[in-house]
Amino acid sequence: MQVELTNHTKKLCVIGDPIAHTKSPLIHNTMLRALGLDYIYMAQSVPKGATQDWLQAAKLAGYAGFNATMPHKLDLIPLMDHLDEDAALYGAVNAVAIREGKAYGYNTDGKGFLKSLLEAEIYPEGIRAVILGAGGAAKSVALKLAQQGARSITVCNRTSEKADDLCRLDPTGTLRPAAMDSHTLAQLMTDTDLLVNCTPLGMDGTEGQFQDLSFLDNLPAAASVYDVIYAPAETLFLEQARLRGHKTINGLNMLLWQAIFALEQFTDTAIDGQTMKEVLKPVLAL
Numbered sequence: 159m160q161v162e163l164t165n166h167t168k169k170l171c172v173i174g175d176p177i178a179h180t181k182s183p184l185i186h187n188t189m190l191r192a193l194g195l196d197y198i199y200m201a202q203s204v205p206k207g208a209t210q211d212w213l214q215a216a217k218l219a220g221y222a223g224f225n226a227t228m229p230h231k232l233d234l235i236p237l238m239d240h241l242d243e244d245a246a247l248y249g250a251v252n253a254v255a256i257r258e259g260k261a262y263g264y265n266t267d268g269k270g271f272l273k274s275l276l277e278a279e280i281y282p283e284g285i286r287a288v289i290l291g292a293g294g295a296a297k298s299v300a301l302k303l304a305q306q307g308a309r310s311i312t313v314c315n316r317t318s319e320k321a322d323d324l325c326r327l328d329p330t331g332t333l334r335p336a337a338m339d340s341h342t343l344a345q346l347m348t349d350t351d352l353l354v355n356c357t358p359l360g361m362d363g364t365e366g367q368f369q370d371l372s373f374l375d376n377l378p379a380a381a382s383v384y385d386v387i388y389a390p391a392e393t394l395f396l397e398q399a400r401l402r403g404h405k406t407i408n409g410l411n412m413l414l415w416q417a418i419f420a421l422e423q424f425t426d427t428a429i430d431g432q433t434m435k436e437v438l439k440p441v442l443a444l
């Protein structure tokens with residue numbers, strides 16, 4: 159992508175380790191060019207343990223903000239001057255805006271998930287949800303559903319302690335932990351309106367895959383199935399749900415909306431998200 163820099167160009171970036179395969183510069187620079195904003199968005203490799211040094215350097219170098227991915231999301235929490243409600247609840251920051259030397263921490267993953275859900279005409283209030291996984295993505299999804307008034311949310315995870323830990327974060331008391339074996343899942347499906355995969359099973363570049371998806375047979379016909387993975391666009395999990403007649407949603411819109419919400423904070427600009435999504439989709443070729 160051709161980017162013209164001026165003396166006034168403001169700096170943004172994503173930090174992480176590893177960071178080489180991040181799509182964030184492509185997404186953000188495409189949006190910035192379309193919006194006509196004089197910013198450049200880069201990728202910075204910042205190792206574990208260097209979060210505080212990076213934040214100091216970013217302030218001194220005049221960065222307007224940055225996104226954070228593994229392994230910095232948790233380490234940023236105590237370094238922020240202000241935290242938004244979701245970042246405080248999840249204990250994780252994925253976007254930092256720097257304003258007059260102060261760091262404002264946000265977590266836009268849950269908001270991105272919710273926006274993508276509403277776009278698919280799935281309304282969380284009163285629903286019964288089952289979440290597969292208990293990592294960072296599951297935390298954003300499960301706690302956002304709880305905040306939005308879901309009736310029940312079951313967090314199924316391979317490592318039971320991690321599901322327990324996630325459920326303890328929920329101030330509404332809606333989350334409950336469960337195992338992720340075929341028998342448990344088959345039993346849970348009969349009372350499920352929304353099933354969300356928040357594990358990397360089936361993602362491009364990973365070895366793992368669901369070995370047995372027969373539990374999907376027990377889902378009610380009207381249940382929707384969501385996979386936070388966006389590459390491939392249709393995982394085996396989503397394909398099997400679609401073949402059984404369910405509404406299916408992949409993680410692309412969640413990814414795009416979390417980026418749009420972060421860029422609004424970095425640039426203090428209200429962004430027409432629908433227009434941006436149309437600009438981004440062909441560029442990402444997903």
Ligand code: NAP
Pocket residue numbers: 267270290291292293294295296315316317320356357358359361366367386387388409410412413414416
């Ligand atoms: P994470 O924090 O590492 O959590 C991974 C979760 O998956 C853990 O609960 C882990 O269980 C489980 N898991 C991993 N391998 C498994 C296997 N072979 N069998 C069963 N469970 C397994 O990762 P994350 O950040 O939540 O990311 C998860 C996925 O979400 C990734 O594919 C990521 O790309 C995607 N994601 C998408 C978006 C978006 O905007 N669309 C945003 C964030 C993440 P244990 O606790 O037992 O290890």
